[in-house]
Amino acid sequence: MLARKLVLVGGLSLLAAACGGGEGGGTDDGVEVVPIGYVGPLSGGAAYYGRNVLRGLEMAASEIAESGGFMINGRPHRFELVTADDRYLPYETATAARRILQQEQMSVILVPHAGGIRAVQEMNLNEPRFLLMAYSSEPSILEAENPLQIMLPPRFDGYQRPFVDVLMPRFGNRLGLLGTTTAYGRAWTEHVTAEWTSRGGTVGRDNGVDYNTTTDFTGAVSRALADDPDVLFIGGPSQPTALVIRAAREQGFQGGFLIMDQAKFMEMLQIVSMDALEGAVGVYPQEYYPTAGTPGWVARYYERFGEDAPPATSEVAINYQGLHLVAKAMEIAGTTTDPDAIRSSFGEAARTIDDDLRIFDMTGVTDGGHLARAVYAAHVLDGEFVAVPIPVLGPAPSQ
Amino acid sequence: MTLFLQQLVNGVALGSVYALVALGLTLVYGVLKVPNFAHGALYMLAAYVVYVMLEDVGAPYALAILASVLTIAVVGALMELVVFRHLHGKTPVHMMIAALGVLFFMEGTADVVWGPDFRPVPTPLDGVVTAFGINITEQRVLVILAAVASMVGLYLLLKRTLMGMSIEALAQDREGALLVGIDTRRVAVLTFAISGVLAAIAGSLIAPLVLVFPLMGAVVILKAFVIVILGGMGSVPGAIVGGYLLALAETMAGTYVAFAFSELIAFALLVMVLVFRPTGLFRKGV
Numbered sequence: 001m002l003a004r005k006l007v008l009v010g011g012l013s014l015l016a017a018a019c020g021g022g023e024g025g026g027t028d029d030g031v032e033v034v035p036i037g038y039v040g041p042l043s044g045g046a047a048y049y050g051r052n053v054l055r056g057l058e059m060a061a062s063e064i065a066e067s068g069g070f071m072i073n074g075r076p077h078r079f080e081l082v083t084a085d086d087r088y089l090p091y092e093t094a095t096a097a098r099r100i101l102q103q104e105q106m107s108v109i110l111v112p113h114a115g116g117i118r119a120v121q122e123m124n125l126n127e128p129r130f131l132l133m134a135y136s137s138e139p140s141i142l143e144a145e146n147p148l149q150i151m152l153p154p155r156f157d158g159y160q161r162p163f164v165d166v167l168m169p170r171f172g173n174r175l176g177l178l179g180t181t182t183a184y185g186r187a188w189t190e191h192v193t194a195e196w197t198s199r200g201g202t203v204g205r206d207n208g209v210d211y212n213t214t215t216d217f218t219g220a221v222s223r224a225l226a227d228d229p230d231v232l233f234i235g236g237p238s239q240p241t242a243l244v245i246r247a248a249r250e251q252g253f254q255g256g257f258l259i260m261d262q263a264k265f266m267e268m269l270q271i272v273s274m275d276a277l278e279g280a281v282g283v284y285p286q287e288y289y290p291t292a293g294t295p296g297w298v299a300r301y302y303e304r305f306g307e308d309a310p311p312a313t314s315e316v317a318i319n320y321q322g323l324h325l326v327a328k329a330m331e332i333a334g335t336t337t338d339p340d341a342i343r344s345s346f347g348e349a350a351r352t353i354d355d356d357l358r359i360f361d362m363t364g365v366t367d368g369g370h371l372a373r374a375v376y377a378a379h380v381l382d383g384e385f386v387a388v389p390i391p392v393l394g395p396a397p398s399q
Numbered sequence: 400m401t402l403f404l405q406q407l408v409n410g411v412a413l414g415s416v417y418a419l420v421a422l423g424l425t426l427v428y429g430v431l432k433v434p435n436f437a438h439g440a441l442y443m444l445a446a447y448v449v450y451v452m453l454e455d456v457g458a459p460y461a462l463a464i465l466a467s468v469l470t471i472a473v474v475g476a477l478m479e480l481v482v483f484r485h486l487h488g489k490t491p492v493h494m495m496i497a498a499l500g501v502l503f504f505m506e507g508t509a510d511v512v513w514g515p516d517f518r519p520v521p522t523p524l525d526g527v528v529t530a531f532g533i534n535i536t537e538q539r540v541l542v543i544l545a546a547v548a549s550m551v552g553l554y555l556l557l558k559r560t561l562m563g564m565s566i567e568a569l570a571q572d573r574e575g576a577l578l579v580g581i582d583t584r585r586v587a588v589l590t591f592a593i594s595g596v597l598a599a600i601a602g603s604l605i606a607p608l609v610l611v612f613p614l615m616g617a618v619v620i621l622k623a624f625v626i627v628i629l630g631g632m633g634s635v636p637g638a639i640v641g642g643y644l645l646a647l648a649e650t651m652a653g654t655y656v657a658f659a660f661s662e663l664i665a666f667a668l669l670v671m672v673l674v675f676r677p678t679g680l681f682r683k684g685v
Contacts, residue, residue, distance in 0.1 A: 045614055047515035181659050209658045213618050215416070215609060218539075219409045219650040220658045226402040239517035239610050250527050251534045271519040271610075310516065 031069045032077045034336045036061070036323065037109035037130075039097045039116065042085035045212050046113075049237070050088075052310065053112045053135060056319030057081055059304060063324075070327040072334055079323065082106065090115030094123055101128055107339045108326055110319065114138035114184065121146045124339075131339040133322055134369075137261060138184065139394070142368040148339050150346055150365065152322045153314070154375040156188065156261050158393045160195040163258050163281045166379050166388055171256040171279065172230030173201035178220060178244060179260055180211035180236030188260045192233050204229055211236030211244075221247040235260025235282075238267030249276045256280065265378065265385070266311035277380045281388065284376040286314040290387050291374075293358045317359050324357045325349045325371075343369070347399030364397030372397035401532045402654065410650035411643065412539040415546030418642025419601035420619055421626040422553065422635065423594030429633025430570045430590045433483050434491065436498040439620025440505035441478075441595050445471045445602025446611045447509060450520050460523035464603040468596050475595025476588045484587065502617070509613040517610035524607075542604045549600050550639055556593070557635070566590055570633065625665045629672050631679030640680065 038057060041050035061079040069076030082104060084096035093116030097109055109124070110133035111117050117134045121144045124132045132149045134141055139155040175196045179185045185208065193203050204227035209220045221244060224232060234244050234257055241263035248257075249272075259282035266285045268277065284290070287298050297320070301312040326342070328349035333341035347365040350372075362373040375390040420442055427435045445467045452463035482501055486493050524537035557563035568576040569586050577583055609615070626645050630637020645665055653661035672679060 043510070043515075047510070048517065048612075051515065205657075207653075207658045209653075210662060213662065215605070215619060216409070216413045219406055219413070219653050219661075222402065222405045222409055223654045223658065226405075237517070239519065242519075243610065250536055 030076065031065075032075060032336075033080045034077050034330070035082050035104045035106040036079045036326070037097065037100050037106050038081055038083045038112075039086055039093055039100065039109060039120070040112040041088040042083065044087040046088035049315065050085075050112065052313060052315040053110075053319050054081070054083065055305065055310075056316035056321075057110065057323050059301065059316070060320045060323035060327075062304070063300075064327055070331050072331060072336060077327075077330070077336060079327070086116055088113060088116075090119045093117075094119040097123065101130070105337070107131060107337050107342060108133060110135060110322065112136065112319075114141055117141050117149075118144070121149065124148050129339050131326075131343055133326070135319060135322070138187070142370060142394070145368060147369070148343055149369040150322070150325075150343065151368070151370045152318050154373070154390065155370070155393055156184075157191055158375065158390050159261055159283075159377060160191045162377060162388050162390055163192075164195050164199055164201075166281050167231045167256045167258055167279075168196075168199060168201060173199075174204065174228065174230045175201055175258070176204045176224040176227055176229030176232045177206040177208060178224045178232055178234045179208045180240075180262075181208045182210070182212075182236070184262070185211075185236060185260065188235065189233065192258060211240040214240070217244050217247045218251075220244075221251060221253075224248075225251055225253055229255060231256045231258055233258045233260075235263045238263045239271060242268040242271035245272050245276050245280075257282075259283075264311065264313045264315075265380075266313060270311075274380070274383050278383065280380045281377060283314060284378040284387060285385060286317045287312050288385060289314075289317070289359065290376055291359060291361055293355065293360075296356055297359050321357075321359050322371075325353060328353045344399070346371075347397060365399045366395050367398045368395070370394060404531065405533045406650045406654045407647070408533055408535050408539075410647040412535070412542050413650065414643035414646030415543050416601050416605050416642075417619075417622060417626055417646050418639045419546050419549060419597050419604075421623040421630070421638040421642045422550070423597035423601075424620075424623045425627045425630070425633055425635060425638040426566075426597070427590060427594045428627065429635075430566055431479075431483065431587055432491070433486075433494050434498060434624075435478075435483075435594070436495070436620055436624075437478060437501035437505065438594065438598055438623065439616030439618075440502045440509075441471050441475055441598035441616070442602040442619055443509060443611075443613065443616035444474060444505060445599035446520070446606040446609075446615065447513060447518075448599075449603045449606040450513075450518055450611050453521055453523075454518075460607075464600070467603045468599040471595040471599035471602070472592040473595075475598070476592040478595075479588050479591035483591070484584070502620070506613045506617070513613070515613060517612045520606040520611055522607040536608075538604075538607055542608070545600060545604055549597065553593075553597070553635070562586075562589060566593075622665050625669045627679075629668060629679055631681040634679065634681040637679055637681035 041047055065078040069078040082100050084100050086092035086096045097120055108131045111120050112135040114136040117136055120132055124130050134149055134151045137153040137156040139157050179189045196203050207220050207224040235241050256279035261283045298312050329342045329345040330336050332345035332348050335341050350362040350364055360373040364372050377388040377390055378385040379388050424438045427433050448467040448470050449463045452458040452466050482497055526537040528535050565581045565586050626641035630641030649661040649664050652664050
């Protein structure tokens with residue numbers, strides 16, 4: 001609830017100097033401070049998710065500060081994160097965003113859920129204008145055609161066709177439905193159902209349950225398995241998803257799992273073994289993402305947060321990438337305060353960002369503000385992750 | 400038919416946990432008239448104790464359960480001594496707000512100590528028993544057996560020991576109990592400690608089957624309140640029957656109607672009981 005100000009310390013010297021104040025957001029050792037907003041869950045059921053997102057932003061901001069900042073008109077700048085907790089409630093998001101905008105002038109705010117993004121789309125074009133960094137794979141957020149929006153993750157409606165391509169030939173054409181019942185889970189269920197039936201497969205009754213409030217999944221799993229499916233559609237947060245997999249294997253299910261993009265393999269592997277995941281298809285584990293920048297990024301992640309840190313998932317990676325892109329776009333635009341100029345420079349930033357800061361193979365930004373890049377999913381085959389390329393939907397990048 | 404039997408077994412396992420949580424809740428309400436929402440936090444804390452014992456200390460599961468039961472009994476007793484003792488004679492609204500406060504305080508504490516992450520607890524009994532085409536994991540067999548043993552134990556404690564009889568006396572008539580020389584303050588602490596033991600058994604048994612996280616108690620405590628109202632506020636047999644009834648209703652509604660619907664069952668039942676039989680299935684009587 002409380003808007004919290006999180007000062008990122010890039011070293012004790014910065015902290016000591018930060019008290020000095022100065023023009024704009026304040027300076028220290030001549031490094032100007034640029035506030036960046038985060039409005040998302042920090043408490044309640046989605047706190048874990050929110051803190052993953054924030055960890056990615058913190059990592060990027062700290063790296064920028066430690067490297068001396070990014071240059072605008074010959075002067076170094078660094079980021080300071082200003083966070084506000086909306087408890088994952090869309091009606092809180094706009095209020096919280098307004099509150100931090102009153103505290104401080106800022107040109108960029110990141111929101112990590114579709115409901116909150118829609119709420120903020122109503123306000124970011126009025127004064128004070130700001131660039132909305134949208135972390136949600138829900139393609140409908142593009143329908144608003146908000147000119148001050150950047151959608152960071154791949155859209156989820158690209159996954160179903162390649163997932164079915166892999167699983168239907170391997171296991172058979174009967175699909176059981178056991179996804180989570182959030183709005184996002186239902187949208188996934190509809191897309192999977194449509195794709196599966198369009199290929200001549202049969203789909204069993206929807207046995208979806210709310211993954212966040214269900215104490216025991218055995219009942220729902222028993223019911224889904226009673227239809228004798230070849231493949232089960234499952235998914236919600238990673239850890240409950242792993243419990244569903246465990247329950248299904250305990251009850252003798254031998255088939256494949258079509259896993260919604262919300263669940264991450266590395267987090268599921270903390271609960272179930274690779275054996276249990278045999279025949280699963282889901283988003284590619286970020287730690288092994290098949291791009292040149294990934295290994296270096298993973299090493300830096302564990303160096304910074306320790307070996308016991310939560311897995312370096314795409315939630316961390318995509319937001320990390322996003323904030324480095326903001327710095328690059330500001331550099332190209334030559335401004336930290338003009339959101340329109342920053343937005344116009346984003347495509348160039350995506351193409352020209354330094355190789356060691358480039359986790360994804362990005363090609364630019366579409367007219368609608370979607371960050372275009374190569375996307376991979378993973379198929380667990382004989383105990384190994386095999387890359388499955390995901391075709392890019394929507395228009396080609398124009399900037 | 401196999402599906403029906405499978406779901407019957409699944410429902411009984413879930414019902415065992417529901418009943419254990421509801422028992423502690425109904426006991427405290429029946430004896431002390433405290434609607435103890437913080438009971439859900441005791442259940443959550445018990446699961447964390449098991450987590451710490453298994454993951455950080457490396458203790459065997461039996462020792463982890465014992466540590467959890469002792470810890471939570473003490474926490475339960477402290478709850479009475481520090482908070483509810485001082486509210487005696489106040490309105491039920493005071494009690495309820497205090498209980499909610501304790502619940503949020505303990506959830507917040509768990510969040511600070513362990514973070515908001517879902518924590519998996521290693522499963523000590525990971526075998527699966529198969530009979531007549533029905534699967535049940537060994538851990539669930541343990542849940543059912545231990546729940547029944549705890550219920551029998553509670554019954555013997557209440558009916559066969561002096562301590563139990565003094566608890567019953569307090570439930571029936573506080574002034575009367577005082578007049579015959581029962582130390583009501585001591586009994587109040589004891590009642591909270593026993594309810595803590597019941598929450599701890601439930602939390603310790605279910606921890607390896609679910610994920611441990613700060614809000615896990617909030618989900619279960621709402622169900623437990625439904626059960627207690629369904630069974631009759633303060634009734635011990637009501638909590639047991641209500642627990643199994645609710646779990647079976649949820650599982651069967653999920654199986655034969657839709658699982659998305661099963662979450663509504665608890666609250667639909669609650670409304671029906673309040674309208675048609677406000678005293679619950681069983682009249683009060685600890």
